[in-house]
Amino acid sequence: MADKNVLITAATGATGRNAIATLLDLKIPVRALVHQIDARSEQLRAEGVEIIEGDLSDFAVLDAALEDITEAYFCYPIQIPGIVESTAFFAQAALEHGLRAIVNMSQISARRISKSHAARNHWISERLLDRSGIPVTHLRPTFFAEWLIYFAETIRRTSVLPLPFGDARYAPIAAEDQGRVIAAILNNPTKHAGQTYPLYGPVELSEYEVADILTDVLGRKITYDALEIEDFMPMWERMVGANDFNLQHISSVAQDCRDGVFSGTNDWVENITGRKPIGMREFIEKNRTLFA
Numbered sequence: 001m002a003d004k005n006v007l008i009t010a011a012t013g014a015t016g017r018n019a020i021a022t023l024l025d026l027k028i029p030v031r032a033l034v035h036q037i038d039a040r041s042e043q044l045r046a047e048g049v050e051i052i053e054g055d056l057s058d059f060a061v062l063d064a065a066l067e068d069i070t071e072a073y074f075c076y077p078i079q080i081p082g083i084v085e086s087t088a089f090f091a092q093a094a095l096e097h098g099l100r101a102i103v104n105m106s107q108i109s110a111r112r113i114s115k116s117h118a119a120r121n122h123w124i125s126e127r128l129l130d131r132s133g134i135p136v137t138h139l140r141p142t143f144f145a146e147w148l149i150y151f152a153e154t155i156r157r158t159s160v161l162p163l164p165f166g167d168a169r170y171a172p173i174a175a176e177d178q179g180r181v182i183a184a185i186l187n188n189p190t191k192h193a194g195q196t197y198p199l200y201g202p203v204e205l206s207e208y209e210v211a212d213i214l215t216d217v218l219g220r221k222i223t224y225d226a227l228e229i230e231d232f233m234p235m236w237e238r239m240v241g242a243n244d245f246n247l248q249h250i251s252s253v254a255q256d257c258r259d260g261v262f263s264g265t266n267d268w269v270e271n272i273t274g275r276k277p278i279g280m281r282e283f284i285e286k287n288r289t290l291f292a
Helices: 014-025 039-046 060-065 083-096 117-131 145-158 174-187 207-218 229-240 244-258 268-273 280-286
Strands: 006-010 030-034 050-053 071-074 101-105 135-143 160-163 196-197 223-228
Touching: 006 014, 014 030, 014 101, 014 174, 030 039, 030 060, 039 145, 050 060, 060 083, 071 083, 071 117, 071 174, 083 117, 083 145, 101 117, 117 135, 117 244, 135 174, 135 207, 145 160, 160 207, 160 229, 174 196, 174 268, 196 268, 207 280, 229 244
Parallel strands: 006 030, 006 071, 030 050, 071 101, 101 135, 135 196, 160 223
Antiparallel strands: none
């Protein structure tokens, strides 16, 4: 087994892709598990990443993907059920291959009493990984800054930001900051073993304030439409083709957000990576062409 050989799951997703970029900068060999071979995975291959195609629900795929791996990032898609079984498969394969550490992507609302089935199952999956005996670090981010991109077309077309979060305030965190956190922990996992890190951006904002930043950056008035949760859900279903599992999750976490579950700030991103997280203004400026 090599001194360090890292597996990244969800490798073409926002956090996985950014984690890989940092790991490659650190000259750490990376194997990527991708759901399908496409332009994104081929770009990773061109950058020197070993590619394995397969599904997290397939034990044989995980067994092959974890062979000769020393540390791994586990990230199960929030949109579909099945995380508990896939976590059990992943933990068993990781034990058989002698993994030294796992970084697990959870969510801020993961808790035993969560009304969201997905969030509750993330909490159960955390406990399964803890019981594996492999040193594990759990990441619990608040809403991603990338959530805004779902509404880019609506913002372009109508100059309206429609969301069901009322006047709740939270500090959106960008995937690039999470990627740096993931890579930093995988590079030096011992000091982070057994920890659970809530992750936030630098400043709490309401969606009214996000709309004001969009207005300033884009040079035209963007209005926040504070929808009721029940009015937002049909829009979400049309936008992303959400299934019943995802609809139940989104409606539940929208209420959690209103209740302050997603609120807070801390300095974990800076402590772990040595860099302050980017704020929403910088995120919007970086992605201006999507909204303009």
